[in-house]
Amino acid sequence: MNSVVRNITVDREVSSDREVSSQEFRGAMRVLAGGVSVITVGRGKDITGMTVTSVSSLSVDPPTLIVSVNRESSSWPLLQCYGVFGVNILSAEQLDVAERFSGKGGLKGADRFVGAQWVTRATGVPLLAGSLAAIDCDVEEVIERHSHAIVIGRVRDVITSVPHTALTYWDGQYVAIDQNEDNLKLAEVSVPSMRALREI
Ligand SMILES: Cc1cc2nc3c(=O)[nH]c(=O)nc-3n(C[C@H](O)[C@H](O)[C@H](O)COP(=O)(O)O)c2cc1C
Structure with missing residues (x-):
């Protein structure tokens, strides 16, 4: 099938x-x-x-985001019961928090929170002090699909801190991005790619 979208021809073979x-x-x-x-x-x-990598911004006006949550996870019943959740975007220094909340070491429930500092805002859900951003959300809508639920969060409050490092997950492992150490490399990739974008 051939379809034309804004002068770009896309060949779709289904x-x-x-x-x-x-x-x-x-x-x-x-x-x-x-x-x-x-x-x-x-x-x-x-x-x-x-621990999740599926968080994504949905809209800025109003501020909403989405996350996909496995319906067999221990978080799912509490998310449904209270209708609120927090999104804590981790720095590389918080790798231990990522591991605890992925179930590593067999920790469950409140034990996953031990060793880090937590605060609450409007919804009452725990938010991680010192995370790159902690976002307090009400559940706006849930779409249950296959093994997961797409959860739409309406943002009620945001706490941010100055980012120096970020924690990413790539090819099966955690990868740290350090603003000081990786700045040159980041500049190298961003400059040519910006040029390539302009040439499109
Ligand atoms: C890097 C990483 C990203 C993950 N992303 C997701 C996700 O987006 N959605 C999800 O449902 N589970 C995700 N998981 C799996 C959950 O963290 C894990 O299943 C859960 O914490 C353990 O389930 P339990 O709470 O029932 O013990 C991810 C795990 C890792 C290590």
């Missing part, structure tokens, strides 16, 4: 015979570098959370 296996798809998604966040859910002692 084959009904080809089934993409989950393994093949997982392999493709491994190479998508993602910022690492921790989602927090619940209130008081009835809290838990999970």
Whole structure:
């Protein structure tokens, strides 16, 4: 099928015979570098959370974001019950928090929060002090699809700190971005790519 979108010709070959296996798809998604966040859910002692890379901005006006949450995770029932969640965007120094909230070491619930400082804002969900950004959200809408739920969060409050490092996940491992050490490399990749964009 041939379709023309703003002067760019796209050749679409849709084959009904080809089934993409989950393994093949997982392999493709491994190479998508993602910022690492921790989602927090619940209130008081009835809290838990999970490490995610699926956070993405939905709209800035109004401020909303999306995250996909596995419906078998321990966070899912608390997210449904309280209707609020926090998004904590991690710095490279918070790798230990990422590991605790991914279930490494077998920690569950409130035990995942031990060793870090947490604050609360309007919704009452725990927000990580010192994260690059902590975003307090009400659940606006949930779309349950396959194994996961796409959760739309309406942003109620934001706490930011000055970023020096960021934590990303790429090709099956955590990768730190350090503003001081990686600035030259980042400048090298951003300058040619900006040029390439202008040439399109
Ligand atoms: C880097 C990384 C990114 C992840 N991203 C997601 C995600 O976007 N959505 C999700 O449901 N699980 C994601 N997970 C898996 C959850 O962190 C993990 O299943 C969960 O914390 C453990 O489940 P439990 O809370 O039921 O013990 C990710 C794990 C890692 C290590």
